[in-house]
Amino acid sequence: MTRHGNRPLLFVDVDGPLLPFGDDPQRDLTGTASNSHLARLDPQIGPRLAALPCDLVWATTWEEEANIELAPRLGLPQLPVVNWPEPSAAHEREDQWFGLHWKTRTLVAWADGRPFAWVDDEITDADRDWVSIHHPAQAILHRVASSRGLTDQDFVVLDEWLQLA
Template sequence: MTGTGDGNGDRPLLFLDVDGPLLPFGDGPRHKPSGAALIGHLARLDPQVGLRLAALPCDLVWATTWEQEANAEIAPRLGLPPLPVVIWPEPSDDDERQDRWFGLCWKTRTLVAWAGQRPFAWIDDEITDADREWVSAHHPGPALLHHVAPARGLTDDDFAALDHWLRAP
């Protein structure tokens, strides 16, 4: 289940949720689309976000219910190449019960397994303190679970926090 992206394996992973962090739920587009106008909610995608993500010292990975559609619909609009994609397995009944009891996001276990031994950051609008505690107890390497306000999406402050963590020794 461990990912095998195009990265060198030494850099941290950055797991990307789409709805909320990259595609804010707030009103209206974040920028004026150039060329052919984007239809509906995809107009909220900001190509500058893609440039900023690509400049971070990490390997980007889609961690979204969009799955492969993120490479078809989101990546080109953000100016990103196709990225590795986390495919979500059906959770066991026991895992589902435990996740509800602990208050875990349904993605947490899969992302820890996908990361293997690699350090990772994860941006999502569903992250809670319970997820941070669980990852701390179950992942052998450094991890940053960064909650993004879904109405705003990624902000300068979010990028500063990611950049600081990714460049820390």
């Protein structure tokens, strides 16, 4: 699948933004949610994501499982998936030094110069700063509270930004 086009990308994390943890997070160490977490998936999120003026991309440790388990429940088509490379020792040290999220470099490379939004529950100012220096196009890194997931306000912020990107 080609990654070139005019529309901005929206990189979507699953655990936290789509599967909120509530007040007592209990993450599965494999990077996927248990069946109880799947019950927290709001099927109305799918049409809301699809209505945004962007190309959706899974940016999650679920990788292809997001298309198998989540896309049908959300009424979404099969989406492109970011496959995470093995981290290099040099990048790991540098990322730790700068306080970067382990996804940041890969998402900038995947965007390949296209404007993008990224929703995740672990984004920090260090990621925003790094992207602003290393990505030639517009980008918004939007942190979502893992306890509540994507909210109406998050969709307002994303829609407004995507309309201008």
